[in-house]
Amino acid sequence: MCGRFALATPVLELAAALEAEPLSDLTPFTPSWNVAPQTNVPVMTQVGVEDHDVVPRHFRLMRWGFRPSWAKASNREPINARSETMLDKPMFRAAAQRRRGIVPADGWYEWMTTPQGKTPWFHQRTDGQPCLMGVVWDSWTDGHQHLESCALLTQQANEDCRDVHDRMPVIMEQGQVEDWLTGGMLPPTPESGHITRHPVDRAVNRVGEDHPGLIRPIPRLFDQEYGA
Secondary structure, three states, X not given: OOOXXXXXXXXXXXXXXXXXXXXXXXXXXXXXXXEOOOOEEEEEEEEOOOOOOEEEEEEEEEEEOOOOOOOOOOOOOOOEEEOOOOOOOOOOHHHHHHOEEEEEEOEEEEEEEEOOEEEEEEEEEOOOOOEEEEXXXXXXXXXXXXXXXXXXXXXXXXXXXXOOOOEEEOEEOHHHHHHHHHHOOOOOXXXXXXXXXXXXXXXXXXXXXXOHHHHOOOOOHHHHHHOO
16 A cells, blocks of 8 residues: 655656646645645646546645545545455545646655564655556535545555565556546556655654655665664
C-alpha cells in the first residue's frame, strides 16, 4: 500500500509538462514532503465537475480517502484500491469505469518491518522524473456538503520495491497516461531498475513534520560496517 508521499515539485510545472490546466488560484496546493491521508491532493482528470462531461485535461484538489457517491460518511474510508480487483469491487467499480485520474508525486514512503520496529523507506524514480500514480475518484454530496475524493491504485511490487513492501502504487509513464484516462488501460508493473529507495528518519511518521529532511537518506548499519 501507499500511506504517505511527497510532492514538492510545483503543480504549475507538472501541469505544463502534462499539458494540463493547472489548479485554480483559489485552490492552491502547498508543496509537501509528507502528504498524508485525509488531506487534499492535486488530481489530474479529464472528467468535469458534473461527473459525466469529458473536458480538457486539468487538475482539481480532491481529498485522499475515498467516499463513493452512494455511501455514508465513515472514518474507515480507503486510501488505496487494488488495481487487480477495482472493477470487481462495488466500492470502486463505477469510479474505475468513469472517473479516473493521476496524482503526481516526487516519491512515496513504505514501511519495512524490522527487529527494531517499522522503518520508513522513500521510493522514487531512478531518472528523477515525477511518479504519475493512478487513482480512481468519486463525487459525493448529502445535499449540503460536496466532496470529491480519491484512492491511489496499487499493484504487486516489482523487484525494486518488494523487499520493503509487497505492494506499490500504479506508476505510469507520460505516454501511458492518456490510455488510462480515456480507456481505463493500466500499464504493466515497471521492470526492475525503474525505482530506487533508501531508508529515512522515522520523523515522517508524525503528520505535523513536513520539510525536505524527511526524504534525506539515513545511514544503515550495513553501510557503516562496510564503509558504503
